[in-house]
Amino acid sequence: MKTHIKLGRKSALLLGTTILLVTTALSGCSGNSNNGGAAAGTAEPGTPAESSDPGTSKGIDHSKPLTITVFDNAANYQGEQTGWYGKLLKDKFNITLNILAPQVAGDQLYKTRSASGDLGDLLIIENSQLEELIPAGMIMDLTDMIKNTEHLSQYVDNHFKPFNVAFEKQNPDGKIYALPAFTADTSATTFSEELPYSSPIMPWDYYKGIGAPKLNNLNDLMTALKDMQAKYPKTPDGKPIVPITLWKDWDGGSMENVRWLSNWYGYEQPNGTTTIQLNAKGDIVPVVDDNGMYKKILQFYYDANKMGLVDPDSPSQDWNKVSEKLTNKQVLLLWYSWQRGFYNTIERGNQGDGNVAVPIGDTHLIQNSDAYFGNGRVFAIGSKAKEPERIMELMDWMSSPEGLRYYTNGFEGFNYEKTPDGKFKLTEVGQTAFQENTPVPAEYGGGGYQDGQSKVNSMIMSDFVVDPETKEFYNSTYWASTIEANKTALTTDWQKTYDATTPTEYYTKNNMIDIVPNINTSLGSDSSDVKNKRSQISDYVKNTSWKMIFAKDQAEFDQLWTKLKSDVEGLGWNDVFAVDKERAEKIVKMRADAVANK
CATH class of the missing domain: 3.40.190.10 (Periplasmic binding protein-like II)
Incomplete structure (x- = not known):
């Protein structure tokens, strides 16, 4: 099934009565969201990452602007990522995303660009397309690069390596060419929703x-x-x-x-x-x-x-x-x-x-x-990508606690806030920010919240991964505070x-x-x-x-x-x-x- 704006595939609120069910709705099969403020050890929006930052950059030079062409089968939007998420990436990594979306431009886009030998820099593609592109020499080998990541490296053995090894004909040496999308970190037999x-x-x-x-x-x-x-x-x-x-x-x-x-x-x-x-x-x-x-x-x-x-x-x-x-x-x-x-x-x-x-x-x-092994799409880097280390750094950050919080839940202090017990709770604004396209404060980039969300419309690690700070899923539907807030007359009557x-x-x-x-x-x-x-x-x-x-x-x-x-x-x-x-x-x-x- 294609991924469409389904107001997108992916997680429902308790009995569907509330808050961020639209997060699932946006992607249906994808699960689009964002995340908040500055968590401990993270940079505030508006502060470019420095090359000496040990948490993300590892010596990478961010002084020159980099535009990444993203060929994205999951996207429902084509063009430059703007709004608050665009500003966040610009401030933190000096990166701009230029999204190419077959769902907008048509299936011919894949045929035309793959025939030219250059699909793009960051690729979000189907498994079947990966099969074609590896032997065509259009996908970069990530095996060594991923070893140096802070966050993605911890998922290699249980998630990324088994997936890549399955491509036996195209990948006889068992290299890591791609990272499966929406990977859950529960178990292969768990259904969390x-x-x-x-x-x-x-x-x-x-x-x-x-x-x-x-x-x-x-x-x-x-x-x-x-x-x-x-x-x-x-x-x-x-x-x-x-x-x-x-x-x-x-x-x-x-x-x-x-x-x-x-x-x-x-x-x-x-x-x-x-x-x-x-x-x-x-x-x-x-x-x-x-x-x-x-x-x-x-x-x-x-x-x-x-x-x-x-x-x-x-x-x-x-x-x-x-x-x-x-x-x-x-x-x-x-x-x-x-x-x-x-x-x-x-x-x-x-x-x-x-x-x-x-x-x-x-x-x-x-x-x-749960998609413990991923959902049928992958993240990969095109073989002709410029500065692939910076793209890998971006993917690693997207799979970090900070990156996952931004993607799934927005800004801390705007969309959600900490509770005295160290958990998170959606703010009044956060409960309806997507539906109402609530204006975002100017310091975060301005514009409407929904307009500024990540248009990538996909993740490597999904919102069914546990946040190490709160010990709850990134998916706010399953926060204890959300479940408590969702105890309405409707849910109570249904449960009874x-x-x-x-x-x-x-x-x-x-x-x-x-x-x-x-x-x-x-x-x-x-x-x-x-x-x-x-x-x-x-x-x-x-x-x-x-x-x-x-x-x-x-x-x-x-x-x-x-x-x-x-x-x-x-x-x-x-x-x-x-x-x-x-x-x-x-x-x-x-x-x-x-x-x-x-």
Whole structure:
């Protein structure tokens, strides 16, 4: 899945009622934030780093300005990093970031720049692109350079080296060419978030307004949605409310909205595959299997549409339109944890208003663990980069306590403050700085807070790393102070109803979730023949999926499915399935090894 502004992949507040859930929302799969004031031993913004500074520079000369070209697949912004984060990097390192974003400029940007032999200085790229760029000589060997870092060096053996060794064909000597992104420092089998990534989520007040009926299956869900739609047809300002809304522009190997609801019943579609789904036991099921989860979810959407539950805008709208509807509370069923951040606030939570988990009895979720090995993207340095030592210094700082605090939480004294027990607590400003784009004091660079956030939109070490000063995650959602602040009427009512502190706890103690190791590896790249066949199959599956949901009757739905199964055979299904099956088998083996070695 691409990384989009999802107001971005990544961590939700307690039951989604508050504060920095939008941090997750910004990146969805990425988790954008920032961090505060000067921690002990760090430079205040406005004070350039000196070459004698033993904490960061190690003799590096910062006297000359350096502009770093950042080729960034995670970025939703293209151009110079400005605002408070830009000023921070300029003052501390005399560095300016010039961001190139394929999500803004288009996929051709990668092809054009890689063909020229110079993708950029700092690269944030996909694993599959790393596979291509190492043998092309476009990635710098970081093995020796990383030994001299203060912070990154401590993660080499457990995180960076195992990841790089997995690229056996491209990296037979086991060198370190790249640092996996969003690496957690928990364990390969730990899931730290309070809400699974994909699960049923609905407005609590509307759900209670129809009597909070017990949901045993998807039929019960549709009935509840129909009842809510009848009782709450419009928002207070007259906007139509839709039970289910879909969008096309995230579709990858298959229909994205089908892919993620498959997770509710224990099946995932691994990135880099088109033809298979995989469960926690290691069963590999073709997407076109008559009894498979992909068809089950298509049938659910078809049935929902026949009941008038699916937004008629779905075939034509994009994510931007969907995000507006989420912000306006125009959608009754959500299925990504971060989607709550568009509407939920503490103020609304105190009124019992907000989107929360509503479990369905027959679901059994599949959930990847924390990204202990990274999330499928990497940080690397281009082989033609100028002053690579300064780029490595920057990456090391980004992974330091100071750098992580700035990225995830903003400025100490502005976004958050210390408590008497040595922990951190969000300020009143910090609770809404992102949503309201709060003006930043001039000494920190001025401008709006959200406007000035890091546009890199990715991290090496994630916010699920423990801050050595506070002994809590950098992710402010899980600070004790935030959890206490988030005890609203909404969270209290939910906890009483489900006899659990969090949805993850509920699903776990009721045996309704499988947590599988989050495997981050090289799955190999397609041959030109397979790549072409995959593209044709993917397009056909996606287009047919949309037609099936909006079929005029069950007969047409069944006819389209039968035709899909037959037609993909002629597009080279067997060849692509063989590749995907091999990739899935590698994931299954690596998951078993991770569990055995935990």
